[in-house]
Amino acid sequence: QVTLKESGPGILQPSQTLSLTCTFSGFSLSTYGMGVGWIRQPSGKGLEWLANIWWDDDKYYNPSLKNRLTISKDTSNNQAFLKITNVDTADTATYYCARTIAAISFAYWGQGTLVTVSS
Amino acid sequence: DVVMTQTPVSLSVSLGGQTSISCRSSQSLVHSDGNTYLYWYLQKPGQSPQLLIYKVSNRFSGVPDRFSGSGSGTDFTLKISRVEPEDLGVYYCYQGTHYPYTFGAGTKLELK
Numbered sequence: 001q002v003t004l005k006e007s008g009p010g011i012l013q014p015s016q017t018l019s020l021t022c023t024f025s026g027f028s029l030s031t032y033g034m035g036v037g038w039i040r041q042p043s044g045k046g047l048e049w050l051a052n053i054w055w056d057d058d059k060y061y062n063p064s065l066k067n068r069l070t071i072s073k074d075t076s077n078n079q080a081f082l083k084i085t086n087v088d089t090a091d092t093a094t095y096y097c098a099r100t101i102a103a104i105s106f107a108y109w110g111q112g113t114l115v116t117v118s119s
Numbered sequence: 120d121v122v123m124t125q126t127p128v129s130l131s132v133s134l135g136g137q138t139s140i141s142c143r144s145s146q147s148l149v150h151s152d153g154n155t156y157l158y159w160y161l162q163k164p165g166q167s168p169q170l171l172i173y174k175v176s177n178r179f180s181g182v183p184d185r186f187s188g189s190g191s192g193t194d195f196t197l198k199i200s201r202v203e204p205e206d207l208g209v210y211y212c213y214q215g216t217h218y219p220y221t222f223g224a225g226t227k228l229e230l231k
Contacts, residue, residue: 039168046222047160047225048222049220049222060219062220064120096168103174104170105156106158106168106213107170107173
């Protein structure tokens with residue numbers, strides 16, 4: 001059974017660094033073709049793809065966030081991570097991680113973690 | 120970036136009825152490997168999105184055959200037949216062909 005669960009700080013202040021963790025089970029990020037992506041959704045709005053990391057440590061980012069993103073993984077502990085530097089109120093959103101394998105993008109999603117940026 | 124334009128923004132449908140959602144991309148979604156990475160997701164109220172259709176027309180595991188996807192190039196459609204109450208929510212198309220990956224703005228399906 002595939003499960004993913006996001007965790008984060010809940011609330012942080014502008015200019016801080018947001019660190020998110022995706023803890024998953026039921027698959028391995030060392031399996032050929034496997035990937036994990038991060039997607040966010042401001043309250044009442046649509047979905048925005050942020051980044052993907054693949055089994056071979058290939059990484060892709062959404063350039064709209066202007067080099068503020070860093071995605072990484074810990075294969076041994078079945079975790080993926082996302083850091084967003086220099087956050088501001090526009091980064092307030094629910095952040096999801098989701099699994100991709102081969103051509104089946106985001107087949108499984110976590111429940112999401114709400115992040116609020118406020119002074 | 121590839122812009123994904125979904126129409127309509129919202130839909131009212133009767134239970135048991137049929138409806139369709141259009142998704143148009145600003146450039147062809149045919150990848151250099153020959154595949155078209157167009158997906159459809161449903162986000163029910165208060166829930167995470169769930170995958171319905173992958174690569175234009177393939178139903179994901181457990182998705183009822185009431186859902187069907189079609190299209191090619193830049194023009195895609197999701198059809199829902201025999202609408203049931205659990206089909207209500209926001210539908211998103213998504214392209215995984217060109218980085219950065221992009222979602223449509225969503226289509227809200229409501230009961231008439």
